[in-house]
Every structure is written in structure tokens, then in C-alpha cells.
Amino acid sequence: MSLLETAKAFSERDRVFDAVLPKADFHGDLDTRHGPVLYVEDVTVSFDGFRALDALNLYIDDGELRCIIGPNGAGKTTMMDVVTGKTRPDTGSVYFGSRIDLLKRSETEIAQGGVGRKFQKPTVFPRHTTEENLQLARAGDKGVWASLFHRPEEAERARVADVLTLTGLAGEAGRPAGALSHGQKQWLEIGMLLMQNPRLLLLDEPVAGMTGQEMERTAELFQSLEGSHAVVVVEHDMEFVRSIAREVTVLHQGSVLAEGDMATVQNDPKVVEVYLGE
Numbered sequence: 001m002s003l004l005e006t007a008k009a010f011s012e013r014d015r016v017f018d019a020v021l022p023k024a025d026f027h028g029d030l031d032t033r034h035g036p037v038l039y040v041e042d043v044t045v046s047f048d049g050f051r052a053l054d055a056l057n058l059y060i061d062d063g064e065l066r067c068i069i070g071p072n073g074a075g076k077t078t079m080m081d082v083v084t085g086k087t088r089p090d091t092g093s094v095y096f097g098s099r100i101d102l103l104k105r106s107e108t109e110i111a112q113g114g115v116g117r118k119f120q121k122p123t124v125f126p127r128h129t130t131e132e133n134l135q136l137a138r139a140g141d142k143g144v145w146a147s148l149f150h151r152p153e154e155a156e157r158a159r160v161a162d163v164l165t166l167t168g169l170a171g172e173a174g175r176p177a178g179a180l181s182h183g184q185k186q187w188l189e190i191g192m193l194l195m196q197n198p199r200l201l202l203l204d205e206p207v208a209g210m211t212g213q214e215m216e217r218t219a220e221l222f223q224s225l226e227g228s229h230a231v232v233v234v235e236h237d238m239e240f241v242r243s244i245a246r247e248v249t250v251l252h253q254g255s256v257l258a259e260g261d262m263a264t265v266q267n268d269p270k271v272v273e274v275y276l277g278e
């Protein structure tokens with residue numbers, strides 16, 4: 001890929017492009033002593049009078065793995081849009097830890113301040129190797145141009161090696177990302193988010209299109225992140241949800257219909273009626 005093409009690719013890739021901008025830092029203010037890393041309280045979002053989120057309350061504990069399920073149109077994507085600053089709610093509050101008001105922060109500040117988001121479709125740089133993709137994801141620390149040409153330092157090399165191991169991609173480090181399987185591309189993209197060391201990861205349908213074996217590997221990956229990163233997984237694949245879920249939140253018509261462990265949620269008649277019974 002020529003320099004020009006690489007630069008163009010960056011401008012088409014919102015998250016990495018964001019990282020070119022001066023780094024926002026509110027890690028020092030992040031206070032999770034009360035438990036949650038994310039507080040969504042009484043949040044309402046209306047589109048032309050239709051309530052996509054309706055007085056939504058959602059709390060995610062620091063380091064927890066949470067699954068969010070719900071029928072189409074329940075408000076799952078809108079919830080992630082609100083947390084990441086893409087959509088501003090009509091009412092309510094959203095806090096990262098107990099002190100950082102995310103509604104006062106820009107999308108860029110939120111992304112750089114420790115909230116990573118992965119959209120459904122993997123977006124990696126196909127002609128760069130797996131390892132280079134991980135190095136590029138660190139661009140925020142030093143600017144894209146510098147990161148394309150700089151020699152990785154010891155600490156960064158170690159971080160890349162850790163993430164390669166964590167994502168099961170150590171054997172693919174030198175392969176162009178475009179040659180990876182669909183599942184491997186998804187892991188690489190999660191790895192790229194991990195390079196920025198997010199405290200909270202929001203993942204939209206991460207196993208869509210994966211083989212059964214890839215799903216099993218993904219379940220292991222998510223479980224290994226537990227404790228060090230809070231991971232919120234929005235997923236329709238119930239078998240996958242069952243395989244990883246501790247706490248499940250069911251959204252319906254923009255608010256929480258049920259919450260609890262998988263067995264509790266699965267046997268809740270309201271949930272069966274609106275979602276699982278489909």
C-alpha cells in the first residue's frame with residue numbers, strides 16, 4: 001500500500017482517524033470504587049417522537065462481561081451510540097466511572113479515554129500484516145505518520161506480543177490481514193481495540209458469520225478479558241450468549257425488560273413472549 005493509500009485508508013476509518021487527534025486523557029479521573037464503570041441513567045432518545053430509548057437504566061460493573069440481547073429495534077445500537085457520544089440523549093445521564101460525564105465529552109475524547117467500540121463488520125488494513133495492524137492501532141499515542149515509520153519500543157513490542165497471544169493470532173503475525181479468515185479478522189479488530197487499553201469495550205454482534213469453532217475461540221477470548229476490561233456484547237446468537245453469559249440484560253422498546261443470569265432471563269415469561277419465543 002502506498003503512503004497516500006494508507007493515509008486515505010486512515011481517513012476512511014473513523015476510529016483510527018480519531019486517534020490522530022490530540023489524545024484525550026481522563027483515565028486519572030476514572031473512579032470505579034462504587035462498582036460500575038458505566039452508569040446509564042434515565043436515558044431517553046427520541047427520533048421524530050419515537051422513543052428508541054425510553055428512560056433506560058443500565059449499569060456495567062468494572063471488568064464484567066455483560067451480554068445484551070433483545071429483538072430488532074429494541075434500542076441496542078442506540079444505547080451504544082449514546083455511550084460513545086454519537087447520539088446525544090434528550091434526557092438522562094451517562095457516566096464513565098462515577099465522575100466522568102460522557103455527555104460532556106466528544107466522540108473522540110470518549111474513544112481515546114477508554115471506551116472502545118467494535119462495529120459488526122471488521123475493518124482492518126488488508127495489505128498490512130496482522131502485527132502492523134496492531135502497531136497502527138497505537139497511533140493515538142504518537143500520531144499516524146510517526147507510527148508508520150517509527151521503530152517499536154520494547155514496551156510496545158511486548159504489548160503487541162501479548163495481544164497476538166491473547167487473540168490467538170501469534171501464528172499469523174506476518175500475514176497480511178486481508179488473508180485472514182473472517183473470524184481472525186474479527187479477533188484482530190478486537191486486538192486493535194485492546195492496543196488502546198480500553199476500560200470498557202462495546203462489541204456489536206461479534207460472532208456474526210463465524211464458524212462454530214471460531215465462536216468457541218471467541219468465547220474463550222472474551223472470558224480471558226474479564227476482570228481487566230468490562231466487555232458489553234450485543235448479540236443475537238443465543239447459543240453464543242449462553243456459552244459466555246454471566247449477567248444478561250434484555251432490552252425491549254428502549255428499556256430493560258429483564259436482567260439476571262441466563263436461566264432467570266430465559267425462564268422469564270415476558271422475555272419468552274417478546275424475544276426468545278420468536
Ligand SMILES: Nc1ncnc2c1ncn2[C@@H]1O[C@H](COP(=O)(O)OP(=O)(O)OP(=O)(O)O)[C@@H](O)[C@H]1O
Pocket residue numbers: 047048051052070071072073074075076077078079
Ligand atoms: N437515526 C434514526 N432515525 C430514526 N429512527 C431511528 C434512528 N436510529 C434508530 N432508529 C429507530 O430506533 C429504534 C431502535 O433502533 P436500534 O438500531 O437501536 O435497535 P437495535 O436493538 O440495535 O436493533 P437491531 O437488533 O435490529 O440492530 C428502531 O425502531 C430504529 O428504526
